[in-house]
Amino acid sequence: MPVWDPITYLEFADERSRPFLDLLSRVNTPHPRLVVDLGCGPGQLTASLAERWPEAQILGLDSSPEMIKQAAEFASRRVSFQVQDLRDWRPEAPVDVIISNATLQWVPRHRGLLPALVDVLSPHGWLAFQVPGNFGEPSHQLLRQLAADPRYAPTLTEVAWPSSADAASYLADLAGLGCSVDAWETTYLHVLTGPNPVFRWISGTGARPVLQALPDDLRAQFIAEYQELLNAAYSAREHGTVLPFRRIFVVASR
Numbered sequence: 001m002p003v004w005d006p007i008t009y010l011e012f013a014d015e016r017s018r019p020f021l022d023l024l025s026r027v028n029t030p031h032p033r034l035v036v037d038l039g040c041g042p043g044q045l046t047a048s049l050a051e052r053w054p055e056a057q058i059l060g061l062d063s064s065p066e067m068i069k070q071a072a073e074f075a076s077r078r079v080s081f082q083v084q085d086l087r088d089w090r091p092e093a094p095v096d097v098i099i100s101n102a103t104l105q106w107v108p109r110h111r112g113l114l115p116a117l118v119d120v121l122s123p124h125g126w127l128a129f130q131v132p133g134n135f136g137e138p139s140h141q142l143l144r145q146l147a148a149d150p151r152y153a154p155t156l157t158e159v160a161w162p163s164s165a166d167a168a169s170y171l172a173d174l175a176g177l178g179c180s181v182d183a184w185e186t187t188y189l190h191v192l193t194g195p196n197p198v199f200r201w202i203s204g205t206g207a208r209p210v211l212q213a214l215p216d217d218l219r220a221q222f223i224a225e226y227q228e229l230l231n232a233a234y235s236a237r238e239h240g241t242v243l244p245f246r247r248i249f250v251v252a253s254r
Contacts, residue, residue: 012201013044015190019247020045020101023130024052026182026251032056032096032126038086039063039103043071049099050079056096061089087113094122100129102205102247105162111173118177118254126253127174131164132206133185133246138233139202146226147210152218159209170250179252186247191240198230198243199223 032053040046040060049058061084062068071081086100087107098117104110117127134140147156167183174181192201203211207226214222234241 011204012190012192015188016102017045018188019130019186019249020099022186023101023128023249023251024049024099026249027097027099027126027128029097029124029126029253034059034091034093034095034122035097035099036061036091036095038089038098038100038129039106040071040081041067041101043067043074043081045101046071046081047074047076047079050076053097061086091120095120095125096122097126098128102130102132104129105131105164106160108160111165111169114170114173115177118174118179118252121254124254126251127179128249128251130247130249132162133164133166133248134244135163137244137246139198139230139243140206142229142233143202143207143210143226146222146229152214152222155215155218156210156213159213161209162206164248167248167250170248174250174252177252179254182249182251184249186249188245188247190243190245192243193240196227196231197236197241198234199227201243202230 033056035049035053035056035058037046037049037058037060040062043060046058046060050056056078058079060071060079060081062071062081063083063085065083068081068083075081086103098121107113121127144161147153147159167185171181171183192198194200211219211223234243
C-alpha cells in the first residue's frame with residue numbers, strides 16, 4: 001500500500017475541495033444523527049460536515065495512518081477519526097449519510113461494495129460519492145506508458161492502478177438496489193501555476209503508488225522523463241497550465 005503524504009495532497013486543497021462541496025450540495029437531509037466520511041484524507045473537509053449538520057456525529061475513516069494523524073487536529077466532541085479499510089468497515093448502528101470523496105477508485109471492484117454500503121444506511125439514508133473519471137487523459141496514459149517501459153516495468157508489477165465506471169453504470173447499480181439516484185459528470189478546468197504543475201498535482205494522488213514503488217536509483221530518472229512528457233502534453237500559457245479533470249458524482253437515497 002502506498003504511504004500517502006498529506007502535505008503534497010493539500011498543495012491543491014482548493015481545487016480538490018470543490019468536488020466535495022458540489023457533491024454535498026445534492027445531499028438533501030436536514031438532521032442526520034451519524035455521518036461517515038469514507039476515505040477522509042487529511043480531515044479538513046470531514047470537519048466541515050459538522051458545520052453543515054450541527055446535530056450530527058461525524059466519523060472520518062481512512063486506511064492511511066499518515067492521513068489520520070494529520071486529520072486528528074480537526075477532532076472535536078462531534079468529529080472523530082479512525083484508521084480503517086472501508087472494505088472491512090461494519091458500523092455498529094445504521095448510518096444516515098455516507099460520504100466518499102475521491103476514494104472508491106482505489107478499491108478494486110468497488111461497485112461490488114455498493115450493496116453493503118446501502119445496507120448499512122438508515123431508512124431514508126443517503127450514500128454520496130465522487131470518483132475521478134480522467135483515467136483516459138494524458139496525465140494517466142503517459143504514466144502507464146512510461147511505467148510499461150522495460151527499464152521500470154519489473155519494479156512496478158504490484159502497483160495498484162485506480163479505476164472508475166461511468167455515471168450511468170453507478171446509477172443502474174444503485175437504482176437496482178431500490179435507491180433514488182442522482183448521477184452526473186463534471187469536467188473542471190483547473191488552472192495550475194508554477195513549475196511542473198501537472199506533475200505536482202498527480203504526484204500526490206494518481207502517480208504516488210508508482211513513484212513509491214520505484215527504487216531510489218530509478219525514481220529520479222522516471223520523474224524527470226514523466227515531467228517532460230507532462231509539460232509537453234499540458235502547455236503552459238500566460239494565465240497558467242490548464243488541467244481538464246472529469247469527475248463522476250453519485251447521490252443515492254433509500
